[in-house]
Amino acid sequence: MKKIILIAIVIIVIIIAFFIKTNYKIFNLGNNISNKSADEIEKYILDINSYELTSNITIESNKNTNIYVVKESCIKENNIFKQEILEPENVNGVSFIYDGTNLKVENSKLNLSTMYENYPYIGENTITLMSFINDYMESDETSISENDNEIILEAKLKNGNKYIAFKKLYIDKNTVTPTKLEIEDITQKTSIYILYNEIKINNLQKEDILAFKLKDILNDI
Numbered sequence: 001m002k003k004i005i006l007i008a009i010v011i012i013v014i015i016i017a018f019f020i021k022t023n024y025k026i027f028n029l030g031n032n033i034s035n036k037s038a039d040e041i042e043k044y045i046l047d048i049n050s051y052e053l054t055s056n057i058t059i060e061s062n063k064n065t066n067i068y069v070v071k072e073s074c075i076k077e078n079n080i081f082k083q084e085i086l087e088p089e090n091v092n093g094v095s096f097i098y099d100g101t102n103l104k105v106e107n108s109k110l111n112l113s114t115m116y117e118n119y120p121y122i123g124e125n126t127i128t129l130m131s132f133i134n135d136y137m138e139s140d141e142t143s144i145s146e147n148d149n150e151i152i153l154e155a156k157l158k159n160g161n162k163y164i165a166f167k168k169l170y171i172d173k174n175t176v177t178p179t180k181l182e183i184e185d186i187t188q189k190t191s192i193y194i195l196y197n198e199i200k201i202n203n204l205q206k207e208d209i210l211a212f213k214l215k216d217i218l219n220d221i
Contacts, residue, residue: 038144041151041176045169046133050075053199054086057127059192074130080210083128099210127192132167132181149173162186177201 036044050073057068069087074080078100085094093108103119106112125131132155136142141156151171157164166184171177177199183192 036176038146038151041171041173042144042153044176045153045171045178046137048129048133049077049202051129051199051201052203053129054197056195056197057192058194060190072128074128076130081125081128081130083125097210126164126183127181127194129169129178129181129196132169135167136169146173150179160186163191 052071052073054069054071057070059066059068067088068085068091071084071086073082079098080100081096081098083096085091093110095106095108097104097106098119101118103116105114105116126135135157136153136155138158139155140158143154145152145154149172151173153169153171155167157167160166163185164183165186166188168182168184169178170180170182172179178196180196181192181194182190183194185191
């Protein structure tokens with residue numbers, strides 16, 4: 001009888017051990033992203049190939065404050081980019097689309113568009129997420145810090161000016177996605193504040209941004 005009880009106990013212990021081991025593996029797999037170190041998260045952000053996001057942009061000046069809601073899409077390869085203004089109402093429908101060579105400025109409300117051939121690199125648009133990545137990689141002065149919930153990447157712009165001199169990107173530790181971008185002037189006062197509401201990373205194709213052929217449009221103008 002004692003032998004049977006002992007065997008039963010051993011079997012129960014084995015089952016419990018197997019259960020714990022299996023669930024531990026599942027737990028680790030499910031939380032693999034959130035367990036990344038600050039350096040791993042930095043590398044992940046700098047290696048972003050494409051993204052689509054919606055943001056609230058607040059621009060402070062000496063005279064007033066302007067707030068915009070913007071939808072932004074970007075593919076790093078060939079510098080393909082689209083930025084569409086959703087709010088305020090008076091500029092809703094205005095978009096900027098860049099195919100790597102040409103820039104199209106469009107107003108869908110008024111059914112107007114203007115094409116600029118051989119336009120300089122659109123990445124100079126300083127408020128985009130991709131511009132932060134480029135500025136961070138080019139900067140000679142960067143730092144990484146963290147709090148309980150976020151990793152913060154900071155960079156002093158190599159070619160900054162008195163209005164735009166520093167940038168800080170905040171990244172959620174659990175989802176490893178950017179939550180906000182702060183752009184500061186030379187005194188490190190925030191002049192532009194960007195809050196990311198929705199963001200999808202590395203799932204865009206060229207056709208998702210360029211739903212038309214710019215070269216064909218150029219021929220029709």
